[in-house]
Structures are given as C-alpha cells and as structure tokens.
Amino acid sequence: MKKFDKERVLLAVAGPVIALAVAFVLSAIVLIASGKSPVEPFALMFEQLSFSDIQVLIINQASMYYIAALAVAIGFRMNLFNIGVDGQYQLGAMMAAIVGAHMNLPAALQIPLLLLTAVLTGAFWSGIAGVLKVTRGVSEVVATIMLNAIATSVIAYLWLPDVFGVKVGNNNTTGEMYESGWIPGIPMGAAGEIYGLVLLAVLLGIGYWVVLNRTRFGFDLRASGASQTAAAASGVDPKRMVLSAMLISGGIAGLAGLPILLGDTHTYSLNFPTGIGFLGIGIALLGRNSPVGIAFAALLWAWLDKASPELDFHGYDKEIAVIMQGLIVLSVVVSYEAVREWGLRRQQRRVGAELAAGHVLGAQNTKEVAGR
C-alpha cells in the first residue's frame, strides 16, 4: 500500500506548492503593474535568508506564529473557527506579565506558574465562547470576535496606573517581571538569542500530533470535525467535545505571546506584538492543520515579515510582503479545495483500477498462501 501513502504525500504537498506558485506570480504581476522589477524584490528577500541575525529573528517570530496557529488548527480539526486567538493570547500574556511582576517564586516554580496563568487565562476567555455555544447555540465565530473587542478593553483597563499599570514615559506597561520568571535564550553569538520557549513550540507541535492521532480523545475530535452526524452516532457527546476543543484551543492560544514575554520584553507594554492570532488563522490554513505543515507556514510567514523591511532600502515598498501573505491565503483556500476534490476522485478511480486488475486485498493473500 506504499502507493497510496506516496499519493497522500503528493497530495499534501501539491496544495501548498500550487498556492505559493500562484501567489508569487500574482505578486509579480502587482509589481509589474506598479512599474517595478518583478524579480528583484524576491531576490532581495531570499538574500536576507542567508544572514544569521535574520535567521534568528525568523525563528523567534515563527515560534509565536506556530503556537497561535496550533490553537487555531485544533478548532479547525473539529470545524470550530476560533477567531478569538488574538484576544486569548494577548490576555494570556498580560496576565502572565502581571503575575510575573507581583510574585517572586524560585524559577522552578515561577515559570510553570506563569505558563499555567497564560493557559488558564486563554482557556477561560475561549471557554466563554464555548459555554455560549453549548448552552445557547451562539456561533463561536461571533462570540470570539466580540471577545476580542472586549479583551482589548480589559487590557486597557488593566493598564491603568491604579490597577496593574506602570507608566514608562508614554508607554503603558505592566511593570518589569521578576527575573525568576525570565527564560534564558539559546545564545547564537553575534546573531542574537533564540527564545528558550521555541522549545515549547516544538513540544506543543509534537503533543498536538500525538493527542490527535494516537488518543481516543483525538480520534473523537477528528471524527467530530469530519462528520458531526457520524461522530454523534459513534457515541461522541457533541457538546462536551465543542467545549473541550474550545478550552484546549484557548489554552494553547494563551501561550502564543510567552516566547517574547519571558524571553525578551519581560513586560506587557504597548509595544507587545499584536495580531498574531489573526495571522495564525492564515498559517493554520496554509499548514493544512498539520504540525509539520504549520511549522513551514509559520517560518514562511516570519520570513516575509523579517525580510521585507530590507526592501525599503532598495526603493521597493515592504508592503509587497503583506500583499503576498494575503495572496497566499486566497490561493491556499482555492487550491486546497481543488486538490482535495481532485485527490478524492483520483483515488476513487485508482481503487476502481486496482480492483479491476484483481488487486483485492483478500485475493492477494490467498494467492500468497497458495504459492507456499
């Protein structure tokens, strides 16, 4: 059956490759239309890849994208659209920053405490949407969008000086965290440091795969995503599954801001990166909800982010990278659906072909027995 395995790999790769190719071509057309060289910007951006400091930046950025995209992907795997990852990770990071600035335990306790704070905050925030969906039938899409807006206000409130805020010049911060909560980076010499929590991202990716593919819970979750009706008939409690998936998604989302918080900024301020949750949606799509695919997609996104500022120095607009990201998402949606249908039809035909040629599983075995 190696044939069908190879086929699956081919199908898995075909979608993103087609999407990327289309996106590159369309971006080139945009460049030509604006009267510029369609090739040089890409050459410049590829060149950036060879610099070690850019590489470190890309990896650090990608780790946060990766965690956010995993959070989105968990939802996608059971047809839940958690748009609220953005609010969940910002609140999670802020709560961790506040706890880290007001409690000072030994590092061995402090760091797990901060991680747990972020997870619980994220899960609490997404759990609201989950409970609303399960008890009142509110679409999780609407609820999580609203919760994003509310999260922004909650953050603004927590930043008030008489709540948890500390003004540093014009900047709102949550105050410096105690050093016991800092996570040392992996030194890369002159290129800088890779965040320690990049390892957490890797572990989460492995955990995601194991839970989904090797546990009963993961099977129920995937079954619910593939066919709600079949899952219910197989004994999955749909409400419980929705709530669990929402909580897990939010819990992971809560962690998405921590690599930079514990590895670099050590405070939650106005400069803290925003929008990672939304980018995570595109990255999860491009990565086809697979832990490996998402890793590549996160790196690609981070590369476009970190290599594009160079374009400004050569008379190009760095926004071409944003256009490209948008085009990738668009072409991904189209090409995946096309490839999926094509793959299904192709497999149906091939199964028909194999059967007509007499390659039936049972028959093969009896032949072998007879041969002995």
Next chain:
Amino acid sequence: MTAVELAGITKRFPGVVANHDIHLSVRKGTVHALVGENGAGKSTLMKILYGMQKPDEGTIAVDGQQVAFSSPADAIARGIGMVHQHFMLADNLTVLENVVLGSEKLYGIGAKARRKIKELSERYGLDVRPDLLVEELGVAARQRVEILKVLYRGATTLILDEPTAVLVPQEVDALFANLRELKSEGLSVIFISHKLGEVLSVADEITVIRRGTTVGTAVPSETTPRQLAEMMVGSELPTPETAESTVTDRPVISVDKLHLAAPGGKALLDDISFTIHAGEVLGIAGVEGNGQTELVDALIGLRTADSGTIRLADEEITAWPTRRRREQGIGYIPEDRHRHGLLLEAPLWENRILGHVTEKPLAKGVWLDPKAAQEDTRRIVEAYDVRTPGIDVTAASLSGGNQQKLIVGREMSHKPRFLIAAHPTRGVDVGAQAAIWDHIREARREGLAVLLISADLDELIGLSDTLRVIYNGKLVADADPATITPEELGSAMTGAVTGHLAHDETAEETPETPAKAPEPSESPEDEAR
C-alpha cells in the same frame, strides 16, 4: 425507430476498462431497463450518454444522428435528461422555482413557466403543483418534480437512476403508471434498477451489463427474475436453504410505552412497545417518515424519549448515552451510511475505529492502537469480502456495497447482543445483499436480537421472525412473515388496515401488478441469487 443507440462504447480509465464494447439500443416510446450489479459499469455508461464522460471508442446516435457530447448541456440540448438517484432540489424553494432554476431562458420565471409546468403535469399525469415548497413534499412527489424538471427542459429520452429505491410499493406502481404515460406520448425511458421484479413488470426491453460489457438483452415476457439474476451474476445461483426459527424466550431488548414528541407537540413516536428475544429478528415495515428514524435514534441514544423505558437484558438503559450503549453491545447499521456510519475521507482502518473507539482491540486505556486496528480491518476486509486494494484508501473510494459490508463487519466484530439494522442492503448490489443477509442470519443463530427496518418488503418478509407495521409513530399492525404478501403489508403501511394481518387467500391481486406479484417463495433468498 431508435431514440438512442450506443454502439461499441469503450471507456478506459488509467489501468482499467470501465466499459468495453457496449451496445445499447433504445427504441422510441419504450421503457428500456439497464440492469447489472454495482460496479458493472452502468453509471459510467449513463455518464457517457449524459455527456459527463467522453467515450474512448464507439459512437452515440440520437434519433439516428451521430452526436458527440462534451457536457450535460449538449445532452440536454439533444433531448436527453437524467433523474438522479439523489434528488437535486432546493428544499426552501417552490416547485416552480426549482423547475425553472437554470433554465430561466426557456419560458421565463413567471406565468408562462407556470402554465408550462401545469401543462406538462397534466399531460403526463404527474400531479405536480407549482407553488408548493419542496420541503413540504414527500419522496414520491419530489421524484415527480425531478421528472418534470427534465421534461421542462425538453427531454425526449429520460434516464432514471434507481428511481424505486426510495419508494413504497404503491408509490412504485404510481411511478410506473407515469412511465407508461410517458412512453405512450412517444418518449423513451432508460430505467436503471437492481430490483428484478420491477424491471420485469415495467420494461419493454432489458439490457444486462456485467463487468463493463453488455452480456445480453431480454424480453420481460419470456424471462424470470431468476434467469435475469443469473445473467447479471454470470453463474447459476445456489438454491436457498430454508431458514428455521431460532427465536428463544430470553428478552434482549424491551421497549415500553416509548413516547417522543416533536417541538410543536406532534407525536413522532406514540406508545411504542415491543420486545425482541435472543435469536429473533423483528421487522418494522412502514412508509418512510412514520417514526422509523426517531425510533432508531431513541434506541441508539441520539434522542431522548419524553417518556417510556428501554431495557437491554435486565438493565434499564433509557438514560444511557450513545457510547455506553454501544460499549454494552448495541450494534448499529445506520440508515444513511454516509451521514451516520462512515468518515468518508478517512482511511478504512480509521472507519473501523468509528463507534468503537473505547473498545478492544482498538484502544488501550486512553491510547489508540492503530496497529491492532489496521490488523483487525484487514481481517474484516477478508472475512466480509470488502473489495478494496487496501485498508489505507478512503471510505469514499469504495462502492456503496463495499462500504456497507465494512460497516456490517465492524458492527459484528464486537459481538453485539442487539443489532439495529436500518435498511442494511439499501443501494447494495445483489451479491453483497446476499452476503449481508447471511451475516445477519448467522448472528441470529448465535442469539443476536435484531431490529430490522427496511423499505424492501421482500427483505423484511424473508428475514424477519416477527413483523410490525409503523404508521404515524404508532405500531398499528403485526403480521406473520410466513404467510403475509408484500401487497398486504403494503396496504397496512398506508394505515388502511390495523391489528393482526392474516393472509387472505381469496384476496384479489391488484390489477396493475399481476406480472410481478411474487409467490410466497420469492423471499430475499430468491431475489438475491
């Protein structure tokens, strides 16, 4: 005068010949039946005729003129129309809107279109009312709308793909009356079916396809169902063994005064009580939509009854969730395997796990055991003759019959005490049908209790030890399968007769169906082989 003539049609897919040298000639004003097992190549042939596939060799002639279709639109333009097995209607639109949808240019969307629909409806006796919402229509009425849709587009040759699969006997008779109306007006009908009795009663000519090629034609008046089945399968059929009763007095499932109401208050299940003993098959006959789905849902735990109790052996299970019921030995062959029985885009071995994820050998504690699941899938594939090149292919790539065999194998693998079998052989070819019946009979001998729900009355009568009729959510009648005929059962299904149905030897046969009235011996065993 031939309406459609296919000559020497060959269609190859990479590595496989789906159609080989097919000849089919449909005369004007006739019903021409196309029969063959699932996978014999009927669908490919019809797709070629309907312009969805191009033949590699051979010619198509319509009204004596050679044509080449590159899309269904070309076929429609030449007067060929298709009524698909699964209706393609928008529920929330009216009949009129559904009919004109996509053909607005023909007669507009207003009064002219309505007049045309009424005219067609009257001319062919279709009884279609243009202003009803499709969601208010029953299955048979929807089918007539589909037929009208095709006629509206000017079809003179209609392809009907398994049109009777969803109908009860009375509705089948009505459909056949419509078809006779069509052919008397000079239209031609190509009728695809598994049900040999029906084919013999309605067709003027029959073409049999086996393994992608035409193996012969038959004239109904000179052919028996058995001869036809032998032509289809290509060998002489074994004679059926007589089934002896295996019913014991040990109750396995007892349902007492089950009541379930729709949100509006209408009773979907009303005072349902029955007991099935070990080794007993209880057959439920009824027109679709009379509470069968709700009954199955209540038994498997997808819906909670408003009142009443369900007991499995000596335990009350009324409040148990679905998973616990399945773990405790309730097997489930769902009515709609695509919606409730399979993950179509998942490989076969994952489908093996579906519904039994907590059970051995598929799981150890909270962990799945993919190796064991794969191994057990291989065992099922061999034991139940699931035709597949491997267990890594998606469920969607198997034919309906093979999907169903996988489901039956899966449910039987956990040694159920009670099996819910809803339409276990719907859309399944003759060979697989017989195999599925055999598996059910065998499990029954070992003490399995079965609730059988089926629209195939021969199947119900042939397989059941006890028969009940469901009508409007109530069990209104019971019958002895040893003596009852499909016609008597059919009239009880319309609510006309209640109580115990005794076979009336003096009853006259209904005039429309003298040719196909099956003798008592024509049980599923016969039909199958």
